[in-house]
Structure formats: structure tokens, C-alpha cells
Amino acid sequence: MIQTLSALFLIYLCWIAGRWAVAEIRRLRLIRKYTDDDIADRIMLRCVWLGQTEQQLFDSLGKPLRVVCVNAGSGHMIYSYDELGTGRYRMNVRLVNRRVVSCEHHGSVH
Template sequence: MEILIWISIIVLIAVLLISVNAYIEKERYKFLMEKYNDDTIVNKIMKKEIWQGMTREQLIDCLGQPAELDTSVLKLKTKEIYKYHKTGKNRFSTRVVIENDIVVGWHLK
């Protein structure tokens, strides 16, 4: 009898966590739609997809704040490398190159 109570509690917690996660995803989608008003962009951000031409703000909405950021200011442009998912000392599995606030390239390991 006691084991059934524990199983019921575990199932209830699992259902609750799934429901909360679904609610959070729905609210995030709604927030991004209000912000960008473009279904294609919002779906890419929700899938954590990186694309050329993506803005810095879209990248942050997609992957969050970088673990590390390198910035170079040149005569005609500003180049930034956003580093995500640290794997070791100065090692990252994802690096995104931004020039003048636009994604121009990335490297995924």
C-alpha cells in the first residue's frame, strides 16, 4: 500500500513538471512572437537554430548570454565572438562570430 502512495506521488510530480515545462515554452513562444512578430524567426529561436543575418539580440534570445565574449574594434567594423558551452580552459563547443551586430558565422563542435 505504501509503495502505491509513493508511485502516485512520483507520477503526480512528473505530470506537474511536464505541465510546467509546457506552460513555460508556450509563454516563451508568446513573448518572442510579441517581440519579433515573425513565426519563422520565433520557430528558429525556439529550436536554438543559428543562421547568418541573425541579430545579436536574436542570438541572445536563442542561446542566452555567452559564457565568454571576445571583442575587436576595427576601423570599419566591430567583431565579436560569442562563446557558449565551455568544455575546458578556453575551449567552447559553440562559437558565434558577429560583425556590426549581425551573425556572420559560427563553429559547432
């Protein structure tokens, strides 16, 4: 019984170490890409901030589920994430000229 628990604990520790290693590799790639530890850390935490570039947003949250072009020549876009229901999204991020200018949250955040 104790040997089984020890083996399971060892497997669990290896799993945790593997997850940590994957996250650290991703963080180092982001630091190399953006040459800024703070930006890499924000992206790792899945943050959205004013002035964030479109590519940083994609690295942070992934591609949006919906993209709305508000005005064709203005560069004003709305990216929607996490669908709550038909046509309703938990987060809408507004970008102008590929930079975040606002972010609206709807519903509970988990």
C-alpha cells in the same frame, strides 16, 4: 501501493504541464517581440543562423562566456559559448554589425 503510484503519476503530469506552460509563455513572448513565428520557433530550439541579430542570438543561447572584439571600428565580434577547457569553446559565433555571419562548432555536441 497503487494509490502511491497514481499520486506520483499525477505529480509527474502536473510537472510536465507546468514545463509546457512555461515554454509556451516564452514562445508567445518571443512571437510578440519579433512578430514572426518562425524566428520564435528557431530561438526556442536554441538555433543559430546566418543573419540572426545579436539580440536573437542572446535570446537563443544566452550571453556568451567570452567576447572578442576583432577590430575596434569594424563591428566585428566573436562570441564564445560552452567552455571545453582553458581558452577553448564548443561554439564560436562571428558577428559583423550585430548580425551573425558564421558559426563554428568544436568537439561533440550533446
